[in-house]
Amino acid sequence: MGEKLTHAMESHTAFIINLFGFKIPVSDLVVTMWIIMAIMIVLAIFLTRKLSLIPNKRQNIAEIIVEFINNMVKDAIPHHWKAFAPYLGTVMLFLVLANTVSIFNIIPGGEEGFKLRPPTRNINVTICLAVMSICVVIYAGIRYKGVGGWIKSFVKPTPVMLPFNILDYLIKPTSLALRLFGNILGAFIVMELIYMALPIFAPALLSCYFDLFDGILQAYVFMFLTSIYISEALE
Amino acid sequence: MTGTGIIAIAAAIAAFTGIGAGIGIGLATGKAVEGIARQPEAAGSIRTSLLLGAALAEATAIYGLVVALVLVFLKM
Numbered sequence: 001m002g003e004k005l006t007h008a009m010e011s012h013t014a015f016i017i018n019l020f021g022f023k024i025p026v027s028d029l030v031v032t033m034w035i036i037m038a039i040m041i042v043l044a045i046f047l048t049r050k051l052s053l054i055p056n057k058r059q060n061i062a063e064i065i066v067e068f069i070n071n072m073v074k075d076a077i078p079h080h081w082k083a084f085a086p087y088l089g090t091v092m093l094f095l096v097l098a099n100t101v102s103i104f105n106i107i108p109g110g111e112e113g114f115k116l117r118p119p120t121r122n123i124n125v126t127i128c129l130a131v132m133s134i135c136v137v138i139y140a141g142i143r144y145k146g147v148g149g150w151i152k153s154f155v156k157p158t159p160v161m162l163p164f165n166i167l168d169y170l171i172k173p174t175s176l177a178l179r180l181f182g183n184i185l186g187a188f189i190v191m192e193l194i195y196m197a198l199p200i201f202a203p204a205l206l207s208c209y210f211d212l213f214d215g216i217l218q219a220y221v222f223m224f225l226t227s228i229y230i231s232e233a234l235e
Numbered sequence: 236m237t238g239t240g241i242i243a244i245a246a247a248i249a250a251f252t253g254i255g256a257g258i259g260i261g262l263a264t265g266k267a268v269e270g271i272a273r274q275p276e277a278a279g280s281i282r283t284s285l286l287l288g289a290a291l292a293e294a295t296a297i298y299g300l301v302v303a304l305v306l307v308f309l310k311m
Binding site: 006009175178179181182183185186217218220221224 | 286287293294297301304308
């Protein structure tokens with residue numbers, strides 16, 4: 001049982017690209033993320049085709065999603081929300097799909113072969129997302145306060161706070177990455193254990209909480225915290 | 236006692252971080268319910284900040300989980 005669990009937790013090489021004699025191994029995490037990206041791109045093109053003043057059904061769906069994201073970013077960043085809403089929305093939509101991707105497994109059962117599992121269960125993926133977020137925070141500080149103003153913000157309110165302000169830029173991405181990784185991996189392990197213990201009925205109910213609710217909540221929290229950090233950097 | 240046993244006990248101690256998160260989320264939810272009972276029209280904004288606070292309080296428990304998992308899967 002432990003071996004099965006470890007096998008499900010780890011990432012595996014899906015296939016190897018042979019490029020000019022270099023062998024580049026591609027893990028199943030990357031393949032899953034490619035699938036998610038393809039779904040997002042296809043949906044984005046499909047929903048925004050033939051935009052018009054009087055929206056049709058497809059455009060209505062796109063408008064609901066965009067307005068929902070815009071309103072959330074507007075609450076956190078009142079003045080400069082327009083510059084950050086596209087990035088935050090993209091990250092949130094990606095995370096919503098990535099965290100809940102394990103419910104889209106069409107072919108059930110079987111340890112062998114490719115299965116859709118949340119790519120955010122690997123700490124490298126979440127660290128990458130957190131570093132991206134902190135880069136946007138630094139960019140926001142430099143873009144709207146200038147380089148001098150951004151450096152000055154390290155000694156505010158008093159110069160005594162300098163080491164804490166520097167530590168802030170290390171702690172923020174660490175906590176973002178570990179929160180997402182721990183939540184998704186924890187929920188993933190619990191779901192795997194449930195699949196092993198009670199393969200019928202129980203997973204359908206509990207998956208609603210562990211996959212859907214937890215995944216969407218963590219995507220929302222990730223985006224919300226990033227927007228709060230950005231609005232702090234703009235002050 | 237073998238090394239494996241000590242690691243298992245260490246992982247169990249790391250899981251005690253759940254106590255703090257449980258108390259924290261319980262207090263936050265209690266206060267949120269009080270707030271909604273006193274001012275039902277503010278339920279929407281209270282719910283948003285409650286979710287955020289619960290997610291932040293939960294983070295400590297998640298750190299414990301990560302430490303326990305590292306101990307179990309990397310050291311055993």
